[in-house]
Amino acid sequence: MRMTVLFALALVAGCASSGSDPARGPTSPPPPVTGAGTTLDVNFTPSRGVVSDAVQATPEAAWEALPKAYADLGIPVKEVSDASRSLGNSRFAVSRRLGETPLSRYLECGSGLTGPFADRYRIEMLIRTSIVAVETGGVRVDTYVEASARNPEGSSNTGVACASTQRLEREIAERVRFHAGAGR
Numbered sequence: 001m002r003m004t005v006l007f008a009l010a011l012v013a014g015c016a017s018s019g020s021d022p023a024r025g026p027t028s029p030p031p032p033v034t035g036a037g038t039t040l041d042v043n044f045t046p047s048r049g050v051v052s053d054a055v056q057a058t059p060e061a062a063w064e065a066l067p068k069a070y071a072d073l074g075i076p077v078k079e080v081s082d083a084s085r086s087l088g089n090s091r092f093a094v095s096r097r098l099g100e101t102p103l104s105r106y107l108e109c110g111s112g113l114t115g116p117f118a119d120r121y122r123i124e125m126l127i128r129t130s131i132v133a134v135e136t137g138g139v140r141v142d143t144y145v146e147a148s149a150r151n152p153e154g155s156s157n158t159g160v161a162c163a164s165t166q167r168l169e170r171e172i173a174e175r176v177r178f179h180a181g182a183g184r
Helices: 002-015 059-073 167-179
Strands: 051-055 079-081 086-095 122-133 139-150 160-164
Touching (some): 051 167, 059 086, 122 167, 139 167
Antiparallel strands (some): 086 122, 139 160
């Protein structure tokens, strides 16, 4: 009976909205679900939204700064569209850290007894950023991140969906701001 209640709680937590309002920042992750001597694999629905940040720079300066922002973070650029001022990498694979930063700062993929899965599993990420001119001046830096994690050990090939903490998206915008010479 206790296992049924725990499973029901896990199911309800998994079905709850995990989207976040960019104006308020990311929502906190749901509390862990545990059972006496039992391990449950629970996948939470990732937030699948574009995170936008305003930058007071010309579209040209921001577009020139964007590849530098990706390079700062160690994200190789594989797709570029000059026409839409967007770039990204739809098959970026990384493990443990992005540069000097643990991946758990950027992604919530769940955790186990040894810590966050984002810091131990192989992460496959789709990341895209666009520079959008704003009528009132400046630009919007729109970034979309979608990721999943796979355990590199063992025989299971089952991936775990990851939710963005929105810190990576914000850091890209901050680095665009810096490289474009724009103030806050």
